Amino acid sequence: MFTSTKQCYCKLILQFQHKLKQTSKQASRACSLKVKQIINEPLLEERKYDETDDETDSEITFRFKDLTTTLCNPDQLRAKPDVADLKFGHVFTDHMMKVFYHKKLGGWQKPVIIPFENISLHPAAKVLHYAVELFEGMKAYRGVDDKVRLFRPDLNMKRMNRSAQSSGLPTFQEEEMIECIKRLIQVDEEWVPHSEASSLYIRPTFIGIDGTLGVHQSDSALLYTILCPVGGYFEGTKESVSLLADPSYVRAWPGGSGDKKVGSNYGPTIRAQKKANQKGLQQVLWLYGPDHQITEVGTMNIFLFYKDEFGVKRLATPPLTGLILPGVIRQSILQLCEQWGEFVIEQRTITMAEVINLQLSDRLLEMFGSGTAAIVSPISSIEYLGQTIQIPTTEHQNPLYRRVREELKAIQYGHIDHPWAPKID
Amino acid sequence: MFTSTKQCYCKLILQFQHKLKQTSKQASRACSLKVKQIINEPLLEERKYDETDDETDSEITFRFKDLTTTLCNPDQLRAKPDVADLKFGHVFTDHMMKVFYHKKLGGWQKPVIIPFENISLHPAAKVLHYAVELFEGMKAYRGVDDKVRLFRPDLNMKRMNRSAQSSGLPTFQEEEMIECIKRLIQVDEEWVPHSEASSLYIRPTFIGIDGTLGVHQSDSALLYTILCPVGGYFEGTKESVSLLADPSYVRAWPGGSGDKKVGSNYGPTIRAQKKANQKGLQQVLWLYGPDHQITEVGTMNIFLFYKDEFGVKRLATPPLTGLILPGVIRQSILQLCEQWGEFVIEQRTITMAEVINLQLSDRLLEMFGSGTAAIVSPISSIEYLGQTIQIPTTEHQNPLYRRVREELKAIQYGHIDHPWAPKID
Numbered sequence: 001m002f003t004s005t006k007q008c009y010c011k012l013i014l015q016f017q018h019k020l021k022q023t024s025k026q027a028s029r030a031c032s033l034k035v036k037q038i039i040n041e042p043l044l045e046e047r048k049y050d051e052t053d054d055e056t057d058s059e060i061t062f063r064f065k066d067l068t069t070t071l072c073n074p075d076q077l078r079a080k081p082d083v084a085d086l087k088f089g090h091v092f093t094d095h096m097m098k099v100f101y102h103k104k105l106g107g108w109q110k111p112v113i114i115p116f117e118n119i120s121l122h123p124a125a126k127v128l129h130y131a132v133e134l135f136e137g138m139k140a141y142r143g144v145d146d147k148v149r150l151f152r153p154d155l156n157m158k159r160m161n162r163s164a165q166s167s168g169l170p171t172f173q174e175e176e177m178i179e180c181i182k183r184l185i186q187v188d189e190e191w192v193p194h195s196e197a198s199s200l201y202i203r204p205t206f207i208g209i210d211g212t213l214g215v216h217q218s219d220s221a222l223l224y225t226i227l228c229p230v231g232g233y234f235e236g237t238k239e240s241v242s243l244l245a246d247p248s249y250v251r252a253w254p255g256g257s258g259d260k261k262v263g264s265n266y267g268p269t270i271r272a273q274k275k276a277n278q279k280g281l282q283q284v285l286w287l288y289g290p291d292h293q294i295t296e297v298g299t300m301n302i303f304l305f306y307k308d309e310f311g312v313k314r315l316a317t318p319p320l321t322g323l324i325l326p327g328v329i330r331q332s333i334l335q336l337c338e339q340w341g342e343f344v345i346e347q348r349t350i351t352m353a354e355v356i357n358l359q360l361s362d363r364l365l366e367m368f369g370s371g372t373a374a375i376v377s378p379i380s381s382i383e384y385l386g387q388t389i390q391i392p393t394t395e396h397q398n399p400l401y402r403r404v405r406e407e408l409k410a411i412q413y414g415h416i417d418h419p420w421a422p423k424i425d
Numbered sequence: 426m427f428t429s430t431k432q433c434y435c436k437l438i439l440q441f442q443h444k445l446k447q448t449s450k451q452a453s454r455a456c457s458l459k460v461k462q463i464i465n466e467p468l469l470e471e472r473k474y475d476e477t478d479d480e481t482d483s484e485i486t487f488r489f490k491d492l493t494t495t496l497c498n499p500d501q502l503r504a505k506p507d508v509a510d511l512k513f514g515h516v517f518t519d520h521m522m523k524v525f526y527h528k529k530l531g532g533w534q535k536p537v538i539i540p541f542e543n544i545s546l547h548p549a550a551k552v553l554h555y556a557v558e559l560f561e562g563m564k565a566y567r568g569v570d571d572k573v574r575l576f577r578p579d580l581n582m583k584r585m586n587r588s589a590q591s592s593g594l595p596t597f598q599e600e601e602m603i604e605c606i607k608r609l610i611q612v613d614e615e616w617v618p619h620s621e622a623s624s625l626y627i628r629p630t631f632i633g634i635d636g637t638l639g640v641h642q643s644d645s646a647l648l649y650t651i652l653c654p655v656g657g658y659f660e661g662t663k664e665s666v667s668l669l670a671d672p673s674y675v676r677a678w679p680g681g682s683g684d685k686k687v688g689s690n691y692g693p694t695i696r697a698q699k700k701a702n703q704k705g706l707q708q709v710l711w712l713y714g715p716d717h718q719i720t721e722v723g724t725m726n727i728f729l730f731y732k733d734e735f736g737v738k739r740l741a742t743p744p745l746t747g748l749i750l751p752g753v754i755r756q757s758i759l760q761l762c763e764q765w766g767e768f769v770i771e772q773r774t775i776t777m778a779e780v781i782n783l784q785l786s787d788r789l790l791e792m793f794g795s796g797t798a799a800i801v802s803p804i805s806s807i808e809y810l811g812q813t814i815q816i817p818t819t820e821h822q823n824p825l826y827r828r829v830r831e832e833l834k835a836i837q838y839g840h841i842d843h844p845w846a847p848k849i850d
Contacts, residue, residue: 027813058606089549089638093482096548119553120543123521123651124514128544128632131688132695168695204637207553213628213653215691215724219698226548248680255675257693263556264689268682270557270593274642283799299640 059151061172062099062108063181067083069113070093076115083195086231088373093117093188093200093227097180101170101218108172111180116226122211126218132208133263134163137372139230140185140424142192142198143414148185148200149421151372151412153178155328160204163260168217169206177204181225182424189424194230196413201230201373230373239397240380240394241369243285243297244276245352247385250322251286251298258295259322269298281383283369288323292352292384295323300369300377301330304350305343305400307363313343315400329370332420333404352384359389366393368401376405486597487524487533489604494538494612496520501540508620511656513798517541518613518652519627522605526595528644533597536605538612541651547636551643557633558688562797564655565610565625565849567617568839573610573625574846576797576837578603580753583627590686593642594631602629606650607849614849618654621838625800626655655798665805665819666794668710668722669701670777672810676723677748683720684747694723708733708794710807713748717777717809720748725794725802726755729775730768730825732788738768740825741775754795757845758829771797777809784814791818794825803831 044066059061072094081091099111136156141149157174164171181202185192192200204225206220249272251265252258258265272284285302286295295318298303304316315337320326337345358364367379378393378401393401413417482488497519524536539570551557566574582599606627610617617625629650633643641676646700674697676690677683683690697709710727713722720743721727729741740762747753762770783789792804803818803826818826836843 015489092549116548118545118552119548120545123541123544123630123649124517124628124653125544128552128558128630129560129628129688129691130695131558131692132693133553133556167692168699201638203549203554205548205553213626215695215698217695224548228549250678250680251676253678253681255673256678260693262692263554264555264692267556267558267592267687267689268685269641270555270640271591272845273640276591 015163016093058105058107058109060107061176062111062180063178064111064183066110067097067180068110069095069114069183070115071187072115077203078116078243078250080191083193083229083231086193086229087196088230088232089201091228093191093229093331095184095187096227097184097225099180099223101221101223107170113180113184119224121209124211124213126208126210126212126216129213130208131217131262131264131267132167132169132218132221134160134169135263136160136169136202136204136205136261138181138202138204139372140192140202140227141410141412141414141421142194142199143423145414147414148189148192148424149412149414150178150182150202150424151408152328152332152420153181153422155331156204159261159328160206163262164206165261166257167206167208167262169208169221172223177223179327181422184225184227185424188227191229193225196409198229198231199412201228203228232375238380240378241283242281243283243379243383244272244279244281245285245287245292245294245382245384246272246275247287247292249284249286250288251284251295253288254322256322258324259320259326261325265298265325266298273298279383281381285382287352294318294350294352294355294392296325297371300371300374301325301327302379303330303333303366303370303401304355304356304358304364304366305366305368307365308344309363313365314346315343316346316348318350319347327371329372329375329408332408333339333370333376336404336407339394355382356384357388359391364391365396366399366401367391368393368404376401376408378402437555460794464591482785483530483532483534485532487536487605489533489536489601489608492522492605492607492608493535494520494537494541496612497540503541505616506654508623508654508656511618511623511654513655513657514626514653516653518616518654518820520609520612521652522609522650524605524648526646526648532595538605538609544647544649546634548673549636549638550635551633551635551641553559554638555633555640556687556689556692557592557594557643557646559585559592559631559686560688561585561627561629562688563606563627563629564797564837565617565627565652566837566839566846567619568837568848570839572839573617573849574837574839575603575607575627575849577753577757577845578606578714578847580756580780584686584751584753585631588687589631591631591682591685592687594633594646597648599796602648609650609652610849613652616652616654621834623654623656625839626653627697627701628652657800658805663805664677665803667706667806668804669704669706669710669806670710670712670717670719670807670809671697671700672717673712674709674710674711676720677713678711679747683749684745684751686750690750692722698723700753704808706806706808713778719775719777719780721750722794722796725766725796725799726750726752727804728755728791728795728826729780729789729791730791730793731783732790734788738790739771740768741771741773743775753794753802754797754833757833758795758801761824761829761832777807780807781809781814784816789816790821791824791826793829795829801833803827 095307100109115286138156161171206223210220369377382389410416521541563581586596587676631648635645708722794802807814835841836846
């Protein structure tokens, strides 16, 4: 009965989907929601599952094998926007994934994929008062072979568990979450843009939901994932970004939570971000300490490509000492450049004084930011203590930032077959 | 028509309320929800209102005069718990106050009092990802004269506006919010416990609700207030609290948001709080800097009462340099003690080394915390670098902490008529 209703919906979905807009060379496939696969292959994972785990399982993790999917009614399906019109984080797909944790009910409950809907919270929910919240940012890419790929989701899920631990929230088995996310993307597969200038942004989110006041560990929590097709992160036509480095604002400090992807690292930065925007600058470059060390951009890690006094090229980025987010793209750039072996790679403290000295002595080649949302973004200038430091990042032929970005995109969009980019089906 | 439906509800409420439990000498008044007042006096404020404000008003503030009240259906009324059973922040009253801000609609919307209900949020709401959230803690006290009083609500509302500014949220006129809160308390007046050991905790909360991803200023926000009857903040029978001072955790930093009542200051502290609880200690004493300055307890400001080398009594508390919350009770204690003029008052840096030296030389008299939730709580011990420092706070006759607390309670519960404690009706 359930399956037949589902199949009935699927037919309707197929009927309706063709009316939705999809900018693509393969527009004819815009209605190919892979519902058959969802209906026909649910038993695959059950065979892998060891039933002896059953009793204590929900204390440790939820399981992909328990995932149930409820598809939208056709009238709930949203129009897909033109890829060219995409504003970061404004349009969401038709479905979402949810899994509750309730200590009183033994821990993790069964994951569900359901039509995208609002979240109903008790007004005293911990997330609304004490910022018991964390998230991840990942992307799904439609490759040249029309296969959809993720990029190193294992690293994101490891980081998510570290954020959870630091927030007093429960952890889960990372591969189970990845499988659930893959299934969600399969359900909304036609939302993965048919364009290498865009991708499907994946936002796993984890919030404490106990409806009680008082700063305590959460006994109830909600882990959910939403998806949105995205173009570039930064608005405007210019490729490069301008930064404000104001030492009076501090993002993170030793003994704090600057290396976790928790909400607390973002709320307090909005004021400085607003100040940057008012000055016509795009992002804040966060400094730390009396020597004004550069740390990160809030949405990006930062890289400095320069020549030392002997003319040797070096790529430097701040170290993972707790002050910056351990970015997946950051790590990937370091690994790629190490493989190339063409210049020295340094994870070390970089001060604003050094940046200025390098620029004055014409040894500063490039500065760029890296992040899942921002990919690799060249930096054109830094406003610092009333002065504007021009960074010649985009003024070279074959700049490093572009080479790095092309290499990453080649992996993400399947030009190269690479273990970092697992296919979804 | 509306009024008569309301009156009909009111009668029903009165019929049902007497079944609800209320521990009180005056239990007979448990059904005296002051609905008549609400119905008969709505025009009072309109006379004060200057109609020339009208056009641009919603950009600046919402108005109490626009407040509408929808009372619970009788079957929605909750049972009132025994005051003796009250756990902090677990039981909420029947109604809540809400006011939306939507930039697109001109700003502040009209405030409403409605039955207590869940909040429905877009899954991408800023509050769930970037901790765009802040709150206040206030209390309403039922005095010896049966009048309900607030305590310095103007200071809380000033602080709330400062928190809002730092979070990129809109501000409002403080007196308008105070009037709305007063009306909410009038509606749920029978929830104000008839006991001087308890009070009605007021939690104004302000969250960013735009349903878009990306770290940006919120164009939509929800300001709401919930109420809960409370006893003591700390669980257990002992009056005094034990603290863990671990320099490896840092709560706040210059250039951060440690002096604002924003969610971001709380989420990252839960891990340290858990560590304290695992050691059998109640709260974390947050240290700062290489000299291990004491800052605050997270839920309380901290005071040190001691004798200097000349035998002169001094009351010291950390200064407002951005690292600690500017507490209303902290400020009130300083003002009271200044009026008494019996000892020296100092707002200055206090290090752990000084605390240890004072204790070793028998010059440490008392340490106590202050806060709206915790009132004035004596500190019995501090665990620091593997050692337990015993604080003789409760070992004196007529200790200062008790005198301060009694004085505050005398004001709050109407034993003294005082401008700090405005009556609600």
